[in-house]
Amino acid sequence: MADQPQKTVERATSQSAALAAAMPRLVLEARRIASSVQHGLHGRRRxxxxxxxxxxxxxxxxxxxxxxxxxxxxxxxxxxxxxxxWEAAHTVWIWPSLSPSMDYASGRLAPKGERGLIIAFALAELLVKGGERVGIPELMRPSASRRIVERMAEAVMHAPSGPALPPLFHPSPQSEIVLVGDFFSPTAQVGARIAELARTGAHGEVVQVVDPSEEAFPFSGRIEFRGASDGATLTVGRAETWRADYQTRLAAHREAIRAAGARFGWSFVVHRTDRPASELLLALHARMGAGGTAGSALAEAQPLEGAAS
Structure with a gap:
């Protein structure tokens, strides 16, 4: 275990280099997606x-x-x-998870972390063009800059890795919060963090970004699973026998997260990386457009069609 700190540093350095190399592409992709869905959208000024x-x-x-x-x-x-x-609803806090678990990808799909950043950047672009200010908790103060995507990218580059759950902060009761991550932390921890943020009175949306294999569990035979954060391993002799139980627990985990948010009028959606980011962006922007009147509607929100399990 003596070399564990060194391995942690090496892993963080590798992740930083990969994120730095990918960032220009992610910024361009976010702008392209934002531009493709902007037509017909209305600003949210009040x-x-x-x-x-x-x-x-x-x-x-x-x-x-x-x-x-x-x-x-x-x-x-x-x-x-x-x-x-109306300045009260003029700030939107967007938190894209930079957890090591977001590096996962199957086949030729992009890593979850890249998709999460694209969603965060593109949403920020749309919101700023609609008259909003956007910030990242603990990384970037709210801004309405026309270069919001570049500012967010720069802020993220200074924190290339992070915890699996959003930080505790104190937004105004009229703010909105968008959490983008995989949320595979223990169910109780995820629900507790959502409740802590929601008790400020802010409205919120929780977006779970997943790789398709994390839903289908297509593994079979002898498989070694490795933890993204701690490197812990688990070897399974016949992985296919775990599939039904895994999917049952995943459904229960999601339902618990949805229920935790619904208590405060927050929405919960699932986005798979094999689906277009524009699908999620359109639906998410429409939900947020209801502003402070959306409480009961968001509580009834269901996963997006075509972008959820």
Whole structure:
């Protein structure tokens, strides 16, 4: 066990190099996907008590005269009110898992981690173009920069590996949180972390990214399974005899996560890496578009058609 720290460092260094090499491709792919689904999407700006100007509208009889923008009204014979954006729902926190377990891929499919980053980047691109600010918990403060994808990529590069569960942080009650990972940690731990974040009052979406083999369990014969984080191994003589029990436990695990989020109006969806990222992005953006009124609807949300088991 004396060489365990060295192996950990070597594994982290390898992961960092692989992520650095893949990042330009992931950024381009995220922008391409965001561009392909942007047509027809509407922004999520809403009138409210924020600081940023949104639009002018006609003055309505009965409103306080103090609300009139006299400079704008002086341009013609009509009275106008200067409306500001609703800052309360103007921040979306996106957490893409950088856990070693996200490096897994079967066949010619891309690793789960790459798909998770593409989803996070593309969603951020759409949200910023719709007037939102996007941040990464503990890595990047909320920003509405036009270069949001590059800023997120740079932030991720400074933390190339991380825990399997999102960090505890304290978003405002009107914020939204999007968690993207495989969530194969112990069921109780996943549910507890979702509950801790949801108790802040923020709305949330949990996206479980999986490789198809993690659902089908296609293994047979003598197989050695190796833990992604600790390198622990488990050798199975007839792996096919484990399939039914594995799938039953996976279904129960997902149902527990879904129930943990539903208590607070959070949604839970499953996305497989053999499905187009645009499928998930469209449905996720539509769900988030409901904003603060989506509580009961999100609680009833089912996995995305074509992107879930």
């Amino acid at each position: 009138v409210g008590t924020g600081e940023n100007f949104w639009q002018y509208r006609r003055f309505v009889d009965g409103e306080p005269a103090a609300r009139v923008d006299w400079r704008r009204s002086a341009r013609d014979d009509l009275l106008y009110v200067r409306e500001r954006e």
